[in-house]
Amino acid sequence: MCFNFSTIKKMLLLSLGTFAFGSAWGELGVNFPTPAGDVAQDIYDIHMLTMKVTTILLVIVFAIVIYSLYFHRKSRGYQADQNFHNTWFGNWSWVLVPALVLGVDFTIAKNADTVLKTVWEVPKEKDIMDIKVTGHQWWWEFDYLDHGIKVESRYTPQDQSGDLYLREVDNRLMLPTGKKIRFLHTSADVLHAFWVPELAFKKDAIPGYVTETWIELNREGVFRGQCAELCGTWHSRMPIVVESVSEAQFATWVDGQKVAQQQALAEANTDKTWTLDELKEKGKALYDTKCAACHQVTGQGLPPAFPPLAGSKIATGPIEGHLHIVINGKPNTAMQPWGTLNDLEIAAIVTYERNAWGNDTGDVIQPADVKSAR
Ligand SMILES: [Cu+2]
Numbered sequence: 057m058c059f060n061f062s063t064i065k066k067m068l069l070l071s072l073g074t075f076a077f078g079s080a081w082g083e084l085g086v087n088f089p090t091p092a093g094d095v096a097q098d099i100y101d102i103h104m105l106t107m108k109v110t111t112i113l114l115v116i117v118f119a120i121v122i123y124s125l126y127f128h129r130k131s132r133g134y135q136a137d138q139n140f141h142n143t144w145f146g147n148w149s150w151v152l153v154p155a156l157v158l159g160v161d162f163t164i165a166k167n168a169d170t171v172l173k174t175v176w177e178v179p180k181e182k183d184i185m186d187i188k189v190t191g192h193q194w195w196w197e198f199d200y201l202d203h204g205i206k207v208e209s210r211y212t213p214q215d216q217s218g219d220l221y222l223r224e225v226d227n228r229l230m231l232p233t234g235k236k237i238r239f240l241h242t243s244a245d246v247l248h249a250f251w252v253p254e255l256a257f258k259k260d261a262i263p264g265y266v267t268e269t270w271i272e273l274n275r276e277g278v279f280r281g282q283c284a285e286l287c288g289t290w291h292s293r294m295p296i297v298v299e300s301v302s303e304a305q306f307a308t309w310v311d312g313q314k315v316a317q318q319q320a321l322a323e324a325n326t327d328k329t330w331t332l333d334e335l336k337e338k339g340k341a342l343y344d345t346k347c348a349a350c351h352q353v354t355g356q357g358l359p360p361a362f363p364p365l366a367g368s369k370i371a372t373g374p375i376e377g378h379l380h381i382v383i384n385g386k387p388n389t390a391m392q393p394w395g396t397l398n399d400l401e402i403a404a405i406v407t408y409e410r411n412a413w414g415n416d417t418g419d420v421i422q423p424a425d426v427k428s429a430r
Pocket of ligand 1: 192247291
């Protein structure tokens with residue numbers, strides 16, 4: 057194969073051109089996802105600046121290396137220049153080239169420093185929206201501190217072959233666009249990490265500590281992330297789904313949540329005696345969203361980590377033992393405590409588990425039973 061200088065020049069120009077069109081790479085899915093907020097955009101821009109600078113440097117250095125190897129090879133009879141160090145360029149290149157490289161480094165560092173300050177310094181605005189993000193084994197809790205709303209977000213099983221496998225939750229983290237939002241990160245048990253690529257930052261959730269990040273979303277959409285800190289057996293089942301909506305849609309959602317939470321509370325606090333069928337219906341809906349990820353919709357579990365409930369000793373044995381394990385969990389296993397659910401919800405789940413999949417105990421557990429078992 058024979059190269060002449062113009063062929064090499066054409067190849068170099070072509071590769072430079074390809075790299076210059078960053079958007080082409082973006083569409084191929086090899087770049088970061090399009091940012092959804094200003095801070096995220098700043099981080100994205102510093103990444104793009106660095107990539108462009110390093111790509112240009114890479115092309116220049118490789119061009120010089122390839123040129124030198126090809127044209128100065130021994131078989132061509134090239135004689136090494138014995139006088140290079142006595143020329144002006146030979147003398148000054150050792151100073152000029154490092155100075156140029158240092159200049160480029162400082163340009164990147166200056167930009168990076170500015171971006172870091174934006175990321176870490178949460179704006180001191182009075183009307184910033186606060187959301188406490190608590191990591192649990194293995195779900196997320198979002199407390200909208202300004203609205204008095206609590207959202208529990210849990211993984212929901214999806215088809216393994218689909219795009220949403222391990223990426224779907226029951227309740228999304230709803231956020232408004234055009235509003236500064238501060239996240240307060242913490243954990244209830246082990247280290248987790250909150251990470252949604254479109255929001256750009258990743259923050260550890262540390263038990264006993266509260267750390268901050270912030271964002272102002274500039275576009276609507278659904279952004280998916282996940283826990284980014286190895287946190288135990290079901291680390292992979294801690295997806296985060298952010299839904300960014302307009303301020304008006306967000307206000308409507310807040311009102312809906314408040315009404316639903318008040319209704320649930322009022323319902324749980326009535327003295328009503330619930331029938332088996334009522335509890336089973338409520339219990340199935342709760343079981344399918346909160347328990348089925350481990351114990352499966354069929355009650356068959358995924359042994360040995362997640363035991364079956366169909367025909368199990370717990371679900372057909374004494375009611376007290378069943379209530380105890382649901383309320384308090386089982387230490388050193390994946391069974392977490394569900395005591396944060398209200399009395400009616402626990403009564404419904406336990407009643408359902410004792411009367412589904414052939415567990416025909418006929419037991420009806422009332423909210424009052426749960427209250428006395430706590
Ligand atoms: Cu985690």
